[in-house]
Every structure is written in C-alpha cells, then in structure tokens.
Amino acid sequence: MRAAVYARVSTEKQAEKYSLPTQKKLCVELCQKNEWEVVEVLVDDGYSGSLFEERPAFSRLLSLAQRRKIDVIVVTDVDRLARPDNLVDMGRLQQVLITSHVKLATLGGRISDLSNSSDWFFSSLESLMAGWERKKIKERVKRVVKEKKRQGFFWGVVEPSGYRWEGKNLVLRETREVRFGKHKGKKYTIFSADEIREIFDLYLAGHSVKTIAKRLNTTDSVVGPILDRAMFYAGWILE
DSSP: OEEEEEEEEOSOGGGOSSOHHHHHHHHHHHHHHHTOEEEEEEEEESOOTTOSTTOHHHHHHHHHHHTTOOSEEEESSGGGTSOTTOHHHHHHHHHHHHHHTOEEEETTSOEEOTTSHHHHHHHHHHHHHHHHHHHHHHHHHHHHHHHHHHHTOOOSSSOOTTEEEETTEEEEOOSOEEEEOSSTTOEEEEOOHHHHHHHHHHHHTTOOHHHHHHHTTSOHHHHHHHHHTHHHHTTOOOO
C-alpha cells in the first residue's frame, strides 16, 4: 500500500507527547514493518490541531487522499490530524477518508477502514473518549490555575507587568514594553516595575482607577486587573 506519514506539533511544543523527529521515525518504522511504500512525509511545525485547511502539510495530505495518490495515512495519534473534541472537523476528516477509500493507521496498532461500519464506530468512539479526556484535563487545570491566581501566585508563560524573564527566573522590568497578541492588531502593555509601584502608590493615595490610567497613558481596563492582583505584587511568586 502507498502510505503518507503526517507529523505535527503545535506552538506549545513542550506539551507534546512526541517531537517531530520522533513522530516521523515511529511512523516510518510502522510503514516498514507493514511493507508499505512511503509516498510522502508531511510535517506541520507550530500549527494547532484546531486549524483545518490553514495547515499547509495537512492540506497537502487531504489532496493526496482525494486524488487517490495514497492508500493509508500514518500518524502517531489521531489527534495529530484533528482535535478529538472538535466533532465537526473529525467528521470532515472521516468523510474525506471514506469517499477516497483511504485507511488510517496509528501507533496503537489499529488500521481503520472507515467505510467499514465497525471501524467507523470504534474510530469515532476513540475520538469521543479522547475529546472527553482532553476536556476533563483542561477543566482540572483551569480549577488549579484559578485557585492559584486567587491566592496571588503567578502562573503562566507570559511575564506579568513589572517583570521580565531572565532565564527561568522573573526579575524586575526596567522599561515598558508593548507587544502584539495572538489576534491580528491586538496589543498589550507590560509595565515597568516603577510604573507598577506608581499605580499602587496612587491608588493607596486615593486616586481613582480612571485617573491613574490617564496618568500612565493607558486605560482603566488595564489598570484594574493589575490592582486586582495586589497579593501577587505583594510578593507571591510561584517558581
């Protein structure tokens, strides 16, 4: 059979189960074990599974399937192709595989022919279970993070205003910095340590949030959350 190997890591590479080289190696080894011809090895580096057509290598993979250039897609896990909790995208993927008569193989040993009702059922069930587990993990993490933030601990990757990363440690920031967010045109400000002190000094002196924001040339929607983290700025930092 003609096989296409697909590997993907998201922007949060530290959270991935397998690195790109490992994914490719394991999938190619699976092809060799089954004596399948590897037609192409396709890689999306830094793309979320929530994206469908926007992933260039994945779009190429779908094109190969629809043009009947391959017989089987090989991945470490189904979630490399689409997020299991996104039933719409999983359905679209299954439809392409069914109409193109392309099988799906994973490291778990399952080779699924989704045109077969039993394979389709178990593949869909596995996706649902994986999506359910993913949601449970996210809910648990959110609860932990919410409680830590409530207690004033720092929890995150992007440094809070007043600080900057120096290696793995947070140190006081000397200057203000403006950065672009994930969404196009979205900006956010990271204040210097002196500006953070000024915000709290002014607030304790009786100035309103709006007055403080105007003085620092920002908005009250920026100053308010900083004041809400008073416990953190009092010295609570989670290493």
